[in-house]
């Protein structure tokens with residue numbers, strides 16, 4: 074590791090990345106390569122002798138970038154966004170530069186303590202109840218993803234119940250969520266040994282805009298109890314991945330409390346919007362939750378990965394995940410004066426991820442971040458209006474945040490035909506490389522998703538994407554605009 078070499082190469086890399094951002098809208102947003110394309114372009118084995126950085130840059134340009142889908146493109150409207158920013162990028166850089174492994178407090182006190190501080194900051198921005206903050210029995214921790222967040226709290230809840238009911242009760246434990254819940258919950262159940270037949274993904278439909286009905290939940294719980302099963306975990310979502318449905322936290326939380334069930338709230342995408350006072354009501358009821366999660370790496374300008382998890386009773390997590398091998402013993406940990414985040418997560422090693430969140434919050438400030446969110450929501454509103462004005466299309470679910478769910482209406486009412494039409498429209502749009510959108514299925518209906526949230530997106534990009542959609546729709550319907 075030669076510091077001067079790092080300076081020289083690092084400057085070149087920053088130049089390369091800056092040039093990339095400058096020309097990012099000239100690339101096809103969705104990579105247009107075929108499966109296996111790279112294998113043909115690269116040698117079969119690693120080079121025996123070192124190659125030059127110049128050669129490497131040539132290969133990045135010629136071979137890697139064509140196989141990149143440009144998540145930071147202003148024309149990116151698929152899935153949910155995955156934000157990058159100057160502050161977030163610099164945080165990643167510093168984290169890579171220090172390259173610490175912060176599993177215990179002693180391995181880099183700043184890493185642990187900064188993480189506690191910034192998650193308290195973010196918790197206050199979200200107006201989370203005090204018991205989620207680090208001063209009490211709870212606290213925040215950065216996980217890699219929302220999937221890891223739901224897994225660790227499910228394990229904490231499972232073990233809490235098994236301590237009471239005995240370890241043979243595992244086959245009786247039941248999980249509840251709506252059928253709109255992210256598949257991460259199902260994966261957590263698979264890993265956590267929850268029997269697949271005990272995962273209740275309760276049906277939702279358009280009558281509640283795909284939110285979980287408290288009555289449906291209550292009935293399911295009562296029927297399970299009557300059958301000798303043990304309800305133990307409820308996962309509610311604020312801003313589902315399909316259509317941004319918002320589960321009614323207050324009502325669900327009361328039910329969870331009645332039966333003593335662990336209540337987890339997944340706000341991976343929409344949590345960011347709740348830093349704005351006018352959207353905060355979507356997480357009203359979070360006081361009832363045992364754990365709450367949002368991804369700062371989706372829509373809060375923090376480069377991937379940075380998933381913020383808060384828990385009210387940190388001991389529940391620690392009891393499930395802590396180990397005490399001899400080689401990690403140290404005075405600070407033994408005196409119990411410090412947090413050792415290794416006991417709050419699956420892996421031992423962990424990166425200094427709080428740096429990038431800290432930099433984002435400091436260099437932009439809460440007010441700018443709120444404006445950033447509002448701007449995307451206004452752009453989505455604008456797109457929604459464009460769709461509503463074209464009678465060939467329909468907005469399918471009410472827009473709540475920055476996602477618009479819509480579809481092209483066929484001349485006939487045949488559902489299979491309508492689904493194919495929208496599927497074809499999606500492919501036609503995405504293969505232009507001018508915009509990238511994704512889809513979902515709601516009540517058997519194939520639906521297009523237009524999610525605004527890339528940092529570089531402006532109104533002109535939304536308009537341009539809409540023009541492409543209209544042109545491709547006209548071509549498919551055999552009409553002209």
Ligand SMILES: *Cc1c(COP(=O)(O)O)cnc(C)c1O
Pocket residue numbers: 153217218219220221255257310312313314339340341342368380
């Ligand atoms: C994106 C998303 C997830 C999964 O996120 P990862 O961080 O990639 O695991 C989970 N839940 C919701 C509601 C999401 O939108």
